Amino acid sequence: MFDCDVLVIGGGIVGLSTAYALTRAAPGTRVTVLEKEHALASHQTGRNSGVIHSGIYYRPGSLKARFAVEGAAEMVKFCAEWDIPYEVTGKLVVATAREELPRLHALVQRGRENGIPVRELGPAQISEYEPRVRGLAAIHVGTTGICDYGAVSRRLAESSRARILYGAEVTVIDRRSWGVAVRTADGRVVRARVLVNCAGLHCDRIARLAGDDPGMRIVPFRGEYYELRDPSLVRGLVYPVPDPAFPFLGVHLTRGIDGGVHIGPNAVPALAREGYGWSVVRPRELAGTLAWPGSWAIARAHWRYGAGELRRSVSKRAFTEAVRRLLPVVSESDLRRADAGVRAQAVLRDGTLVDDFLIREAPRTVHVLNAPSPAATASLPIGREVAGRALARL
Known part of the structure; x- marks a missing residue:
């Protein structure tokens, strides 16, 4: 009667980590992954700067803090085990204005509460790490690294031995007492005992198709990047001091595993859930964003930003x-456009930007409703958490 035991919607790193965790925790579990694209990791997973985040930014005790700290160590081990390119580079968080110093000191305390080694630096010590970077003070976070998340995703898929169906956009979900039946746009029907929703940019839509009210909406924010024509200007990873009022880290400098240096991202409203440029507009998706009260609440509260x-x-x-606040020597001619990404940000009705990972359960279903950065870093612990909840429903 069933085509599989657990059906995972979404072939990004969270969905694939869930499939991997399912088959490791319960060998013999039949797992199918539905991916609407014709390749894995096509969106958030494959369109980020490849940073293995330390977990320093996140509220102690939160899922983000716990899973990022665990996940960073596990990701390094996973990459080493499977010969996936990675490097533990460390990073600098640099204060360039006096008003940022209290936030920098608060970040030191938060890092220590999360069990992360942090070294405080003065201006001369900044130059030891990054000769061309300028700031009043900084911290060095030694556990930050970089890797190739696309390669990680492909290895997770191979190791899980899940059946992966490509070009399988979900259009209908029929949930019954016996299980779940899913129809895709090309007419395929897959029946499973349990459904796991890891659809990222479309997770709220999938939740509604399943008959559940997620209580939030995905509001897409595009992050635009440049890259340095001369990557020798930056040795590693350099970040500004984040503003705790926003979920975005600000424009930062990231040396990738390929040796190039990406600069960004900013954060602007996307006109489609996969709106990687201003020319990409999907009226129905845009109308859904504009109809959500939380979108207007965000605009009123943060219009200056x-x-x-x-x-x-x-x-x-x-x-x-x-x-130039971080890297004064840079000029416009030093920058060239790079590919953009889109962040799937969950927003509540009152305009609250959901800060933590958000996982909700319903009959025969587990929904992952907020898993933007640092989800790639934390993907292995997230996968175990989601897999555990799914197996409890078998």
């Missing part, structure tokens, strides 16, 4: 100004 991000989106000069 948003205006600055929009300015940096349309003006290379403005973007360069933001970069």
Whole structure:
């Protein structure tokens, strides 16, 4: 009667980590993954800067803090075990203005509460790590690294031995007492005992198709990147001091596993859930975002911040100004456009930006409703958590 025991919607790193954890925790469990694209990790997983985050930013005791700290160590071990390119580089978080110093000191305390080694630096010590970076003070976080999350995703898929169906966009979900039946756009029907929703940018839509009210909406934010023409200007990873009022880390410098240096991202509203440029507009998705009260609450509360991000989106000069706060030697001609990404940010009805990972359960179903960065770093612990909940429903 069943085509599989657990059906996972979404072939990004969280869905694949869940499939991997299912087959490791319960060998013999039949797992199928539905991926609407014709390749794995096509969206958030494959369109980020490849950072293995330390977990320093996240509230102690939160899922993000726990899973990022665990996940960073596990990701390094996983990459080493499977010969996937990675490097534990460490990173600098740099204060460039006096008003940022209290936030930097608070970040030191948060790091220590999360069990993360942190070293405080003065201006001269900053230059020892990054000769061309300038700041009033900084911290060095030794457990940050970089890797190739696309390669990690492919290895997770191979190791899980899950059946993966490509080009399988979900259009209908029929949940009954006996299990779940899912129909895809090309007419395929897959029956499973339990459904796991790891659909990322489309997770709220999948939850509603299953008959559940997720209580949130995905509001897509595009992150735009440049890359340095001369990557020798930066040795490793350099971040500004984040503003705790926002879930975004600000424009930062990231040396990738390929040796190139990405700069960004900013955070601007995307006009489609997969809106990787201003020219990509999907009216139905845009209308859904505009109809959600939380979207307007965000706009009212953060319009000044948003205006600055929009300015940096349309003006290379403005973007360069933001970069020069950390790297004064850089000029507009040093930057060239790189591929953008889109963050699937869960927003509540009142405009609250969901800060932590959000996993909810329903009959025969587990929904992952908020898993943006650092989800790639934390994917192995997230996968175990979701797999455990799914197996409890078998």
